[in-house]
Amino acid sequence: MAHDLxxxxxxxxxxxxxxxxxADALRSASAGGVVTPTVLDCGGGSGAFAVPFAxxxxxxxxxxxxxxxxxxxxxxxxxxxxxxxIDAVQxxxxxxxxxxxxxTFDLVLAHGVLDVLDDTAAGFAAMASAVRPGGxxxxxxxxxxxxxxxxxxxxxxxxxxxxxxxxxxEQPGLSPETVRQLCAAAGLEVESVHxxxxxxxxxxxxxxxxxxAREALAELEAATxxxxxxxxxxxxxxxxxxxxxx
Numbered sequence: 001m002a003h004d005l006x007x008x009x010x011x012x013x014x015x016x017x018x019x020x021x022x023a024d025a026l027r028s029a030s031a032g033g034v035v036t037p038t039v040l041d042c043g044g045g046s047g048a049f050a051v052p053f054a055x056x057x058x059x060x061x062x063x064x065x066x067x068x069x070x071x072x073x074x075x076x077x078x079x080x081x082x083x084x085x086i087d088a089v090q091x092x093x094x095x096x097x098x099x100x101x102x103x104t105f106d107l108v109l110a111h112g113v114l115d116v117l118d119d120t121a122a123g124f125a126a127m128a129s130a131v132r133p134g135g136x137x138x139x140x141x142x143x144x145x146x147x148x149x150x151x152x153x154x155x156x157x158x159x160x161x162x163x164x165x166x167x168x169x170e171q172p173g174l175s176p177e178t179v180r181q182l183c184a185a186a187g188l189e190v191e192s193v194h195x196x197x198x199x200x201x202x203x204x205x206x207x208x209x210x211x212x213a214r215e216a217l218a219e220l221e222a223a224t225x226x227x228x229x230x231x232x233x234x235x236x237x238x239x240x241x242x243x244x245x246x
Contacts, residue, residue: 017221018196018238022049022109022138025240026058029106029136040105042093042127043113045069047076047086054082058107061087063099094119096126104132111140115174121182128186133245137188138238139179140196146235150201176237188241194225195234 030037037058041050044062046069053060054077064070070088077083091099094117110127117123131137144167151160167175176193183190199220208214224230231237 016196016218017194017225018111018140019049019052020222021194021238021240022053022107023056025136025138026053026056026107029134029242030058037107038105040100040108040127040130042096042108042110043116044109044111045073047073049109049111050086051076051080051082054085055080057085059085059087061089061100061103061105063089063091063093063096065090065092093117094123094126096130100130104130104135106132106135108135108137109140110137112142114139114141114179120174120178121185124179124182125186128183128188128243131188131243133243135243136191137183137241137243139183139241140236140238141174141176141179143195143232143234143237144175146197146201146233149233150235153202176239179239183239183241188243190239190241192226192240193231194238195231195236196225196238197221197235198224198230198233201235 026037026039039050039053039058039060041053041060041062043064044050044060045064045066047062050060050062050073062070062073064073067090070090073086073088074083077086077088089099093113108127108131110124114120114124128137144163148160148163148167151157151163180190199217203217208217225234
């Protein structure tokens, strides 16, 4: 089945700017006349990205530890008419090479899963090993800088100070910088970093009831995703890293 990337169910759905970036990433990762691009969604569960990717014509493998989440994925895939393009696999992300039997993919998603791994370095290496030469790894990770700002704006200054102190700790928690280091260790080259949720978590919900407010917010997010210093304070950051070759 030849893939049709002219229509973007990813970009059009609830995934917002992340969906737009992933639609572009799939084009880039599968360039070169690939008939059916391949996507691996690590911890993709119920299919928020898997189903739209399949609607773009990609063959999507979802590995998740939750049987219930995979059952939801299977139902959504059938309802969307793309069940033939989605492979739901129950398994541990830290054992991906064994679960996947060595298969590699054009695009691998690791969205919000690094912080639940028992061994972050080993789990990341397992996911990175599934990226084919020339393929891309997409990592979506929380930005601790935004946590400090959010605490302060909420009036919890003591908590803001604590979180600021953690940024300077000898062994800081998971962050975009940690992901950069993990990418380098896995032989991946970070090509782009986008801020996700620069304003979304800061704008009062009542403000979005005004006519055109949601559209204006979406435009603000898109305009500042790569613009400093705005992108630096986004709630999350999306890093796209490529494996050389291919």
